[in-house]
Amino acid sequence: xxxxxxxxVTGATGQQGGAVVRALIARGHRVRAISRxxxxxxxxxxxxxxVEVVAGNLDDGVSVVKAASGVDTMFLMGNSYxxxxxxxxxxxxxxxDAAKAAGIGHLIYSSVGDADKKTGIPHFDSKYLVENHVAxxxxxxxxxxPVAFMENTVAPWAIDGLRQGVYAAALPPARVLQQITxxxxxxxxxxxxxxxxxxxxxxxxxxxxxLSGEQQAKILSEVLGRPIRYQELxxxxxxxxxxxTALMFEWFDRTGYDADLSALRRDFPEVxxxxxxDWAKGFNWSVLDKxxx
Numbered sequence: 001x002x003x004x005x006x007x008x009v010t011g012a013t014g015q016q017g018g019a020v021v022r023a024l025i026a027r028g029h030r031v032r033a034i035s036r037x038x039x040x041x042x043x044x045x046x047x048x049x050x051v052e053v054v055a056g057n058l059d060d061g062v063s064v065v066k067a068a069s070g071v072d073t074m075f076l077m078g079n080s081y082x083x084x085x086x087x088x089x090x091x092x093x094x095x096x097d098a099a100k101a102a103g104i105g106h107l108i109y110s111s112v113g114d115a116d117k118k119t120g121i122p123h124f125d126s127k128y129l130v131e132n133h134v135a136x137x138x139x140x141x142x143x144x145x146p147v148a149f150m151e152n153t154v155a156p157w158a159i160d161g162l163r164q165g166v167y168a169a170a171l172p173p174a175r176v177l178q179q180i181t182x183x184x185x186x187x188x189x190x191x192x193x194x195x196x197x198x199x200x201x202x203x204x205x206x207x208x209x210x211l212s213g214e215q216q217a218k219i220l221s222e223v224l225g226r227p228i229r230y231q232e233l234x235x236x237x238x239x240x241x242x243x244x245t246a247l248m249f250e251w252f253d254r255t256g257y258d259a260d261l262s263a264l265r266r267d268f269p270e271v272x273x274x275x276x277x278d279w280a281k282g283f284n285w286s287v288l289d290k291x292x293x
Contacts, residue, residue: 005193006030006071008104010058010095011079012051013042015151016110019186020075021051027190034058034067058091061098068102073193076134077110078127085126085244092130096137106140106200108192110185113147113178113205113257121251122244131203142192143203146185147178147257150208150279153216154287161231162220163288168231170238170249173214178207178257181279187271207259209276216276223280224288 007024011017012033024031034056035043043053056063058078068074076095078088092109099107115128134141152158153167161168171177188206192199211219217230239246265273274282 003194003196004028004030005073005196006032007073007075007193008032008034008068008071009051009075010034011077012046012053013040014079015149015182016146016185017075017077019182020189021046021049021186023183023186023190024193025050027194029190029193030071032067032071034064058095059087061094061101064095064098065102068099068104071104073106073108073196074099074104075108075110075189075193078130081123085122088123089126089129092127093133096130096134100137100139104139106142106193106196107134107137108142108144108189109134110189111143111145111203113145113207113259114255115145116203117255119251119255121248124248135201140197140200142199142201144185144189144192145203145205146180147205147207147259148180148252150179150181150274150276152179153220153280154283159287162228165226165228166231167213167217167220167228168233169213170233170235170246171213171253172232173230174212175253176210176212176256177252178210178259178261179276180206180208181274184208184271184274188268191268191270204264205257205259206264207257207261208273208279210257210261211276219277219280223277224285 007029009017009021012021021031032052033046035053036057038053038055047053054067056067078092111127111131112124115124131143213230217228220228235246238249
């Protein structure tokens with residue numbers, strides 16, 4: 001872990017990209033972030049943390065080549081919720097091509113767990129198309145494929161329910177789902193950047209824990225010191241909001257993620273993998289004190 005890398009991070013002002021930035025900085029790596037809005041508050045916070053922020057857009061290959069020049073590693077991620085699945089694939093392919101044109105020595109692409117298993121979930125398939133393109137470019141690459149985020153517990157769509165003592169999801173109460181905290185995603189990417197040649201050409205499904213909604217509610221009750229009950233949401237209600245999300249939850253119930261937790265802990269101990277209870281105990285629950293809106 002003594003090798004210092006220079007890493008270009010995409011999505012650096014977001015949840016996952018931000019975790020990658022924090023992990024890289026904590027380990028002494030040099031970080032450059034590409035931002036569509038380098039004057040934004042998020043970009044200014046990155047700069048204050050020691051990140052070199054450069055203007056660029058994943059839709060503009062020339063700007064990505066320019067941003068990637070002079071760094072040895074690139075972390076690439078997309079956002080289907082913001083851009084849409086077709087745009088995510090297009091941007092990912094364009095940015096990967098730019099990484100090759102810039103001479104990047106190691107491209108780390110963030111996909112999603114089991115995207116390579118023909119799930120039929122649109123925002124899984126969109127990432128797998130990028131994976132395939134990256135693998136065919138002839139440059140050193142690694143695929144990091146995280147499962148569901150533990151932070152989804154406190155996502156905007158869930159926070160009001162928690163305030164009312166309910167943790168809800170569109171899964172049966174006893175259905176187990178693998179999850180990971182974004183801090184572990186960041187730490188894992190930092191390890192990949194440091195290991196370099198040891199992980200070239202490899203794909204890793206990554207998770208920190210696997211537990212049911214009922215078990216999550218029990219942990220939340222213990223951590224918060226008040227009862228939290230699990231509520232199963234009807235899949236039809238999810239489908240009214242998003243067919244993509246409904247297909248994902250149906251796949252969770254039917255198949256689900258299958259990352260090898262014991263192998264990850266054995267092979268990547270420096271990540272410091274968190275169980276759900278670890279995450280819950282370390283989270284700042286003052287968000288529940290704030291009024292909605």
